[in-house]
Amino acid sequence: MNISKSDAAGALATIESAGARSSQVQRYRRLASYLITWGIVWLVANSASDFAPHQIGSIWLTSSLLGVAATGYVGWRQQRLALGGGYSNGRHAEQSWRWWLCFLVIAAFIVTTIAVVPPMGARQQDTFLSMFWTFLYLAIGIWAGWRLFTIGLVATILILVGFYVIHEHYFLYMGWVSGGALIAGGLWLRRL
Amino acid sequence: MNELIHQPTRLKIMATLNALRGVTKMEFTDLRELLGLTDGNLGTHLTALEKAGYVLIEKLFVGKKPRTRLALSREGRRAFDSHVQYLRDIIDASG
Numbered sequence: 001m002n003i004s005k006s007d008a009a010g011a012l013a014t015i016e017s018a019g020a021r022s023s024q025v026q027r028y029r030r031l032a033s034y035l036i037t038w039g040i041v042w043l044v045a046n047s048a049s050d051f052a053p054h055q056i057g058s059i060w061l062t063s064s065l066l067g068v069a070a071t072g073y074v075g076w077r078q079q080r081l082a083l084g085g086g087y088s089n090g091r092h093a094e095q096s097w098r099w100w101l102c103f104l105v106i107a108a109f110i111v112t113t114i115a116v117v118p119p120m121g122a123r124q125q126d127t128f129l130s131m132f133w134t135f136l137y138l139a140i141g142i143w144a145g146w147r148l149f150t151i152g153l154v155a156t157i158l159i160l161v162g163f164y165v166i167h168e169h170y171f172l173y174m175g176w177v178s179g180g181a182l183i184a185g186g187l188w189l190r191r192l
Numbered sequence: 193m194n195e196l197i198h199q200p201t202r203l204k205i206m207a208t209l210n211a212l213r214g215v216t217k218m219e220f221t222d223l224r225e226l227l228g229l230t231d232g233n234l235g236t237h238l239t240a241l242e243k244a245g246y247v248l249i250e251k252l253f254v255g256k257k258p259r260t261r262l263a264l265s266r267e268g269r270r271a272f273d274s275h276v277q278y279l280r281d282i283i284d285a286s287g
Contacts, residue, residue, distance in 0.1 A: 003193065003198075003279075003282065004282075005283055005286040008279040008282040008283050011203060011279050012279050012280070012283070014200065014203055015206075015207040015276060016207075018203075018204040018207035018208045018211075018226075018227075019208065019210060019211040021208070022207070022209075022210075022211035022218075023211045025222070025226065026211070026212065026213055026216065192225045192226060
């Protein structure tokens with residue numbers, strides 16, 4: 001059976017579109033686990049900050065370290081799944097190393113910004129850090145897909161509403177609304 | 193020309209599974225949702241592809257729930273790549 005040029009072009013377009021959709025679903029599912037992890041960190045740390053405002057520093061330090069450890073575990077688990085339980089090859093090891101370095105660069109940026117920008121109140125710091133991540137989701141969403149972009153946009157709006165409108169129990173609002181938005185977003189990304 | 197792969201639904205199945213990363217497998221239910229097929233329709237096409245040695249079908253139980261996971265075999269990837277090349281050659285040849 002011979003096929004025409006237009007049939008061949010149609011088949012290639014079908015292949016392109018099915019492959020792109022499949023890759024996007026996989027990308028979304030990988031990102032979903034990270035979003036849910038950090039949504040939980042946000043929820044717990046902000047809620048705890050509302051109840052113990054004098055211990056915000058230690059609450060966030062502990063929560064962030066737990067978040068980093070959970071992120072490492074999620075990444076390790078995903079890599080194991082992708083490798084079918086086998087051992088990592090050189091390329092994966094190099095990628096993993098670069099991802100951790102990116103994470104350190106971002107952490108260093110946040111720490112130095114907080115050191116340089118003061119005076120910053122706890123509310124401002126919380127809003128700044130939250131918005132930093134949601135803007136990152138917006139930027140990544142431009143490449144990864146519209147769902148992540150939407151999650152970043154909704155979370156950013158909710159954070160700004162919290163900062164300008166909510167005065168009492170601001171941290172509780174941030175925990176449940178902003179953290180909740182990340183968790184809900186993660187669950188949404190998991191859906192096909 | 194690989195007529196088995198070229199059939200439109202099987203072409204989509206092969207393209208979807210070919211885009212899986214590393215040795216990641218896809219759930220039968222996910223593939224069914226992605227392609228908008230019925231259980232029976234997808235099952236028939238998968239059986240044809242499995243018989244040709246292109247698709248690996250793994251059936252397992254998670255708790256008491258049966259799950260079916262799918263991936264392309266090495267032969268399946270090779271056949272798919274050859275078919276894509278064949279399609280590109282047709283376009284290149286006709287200018």
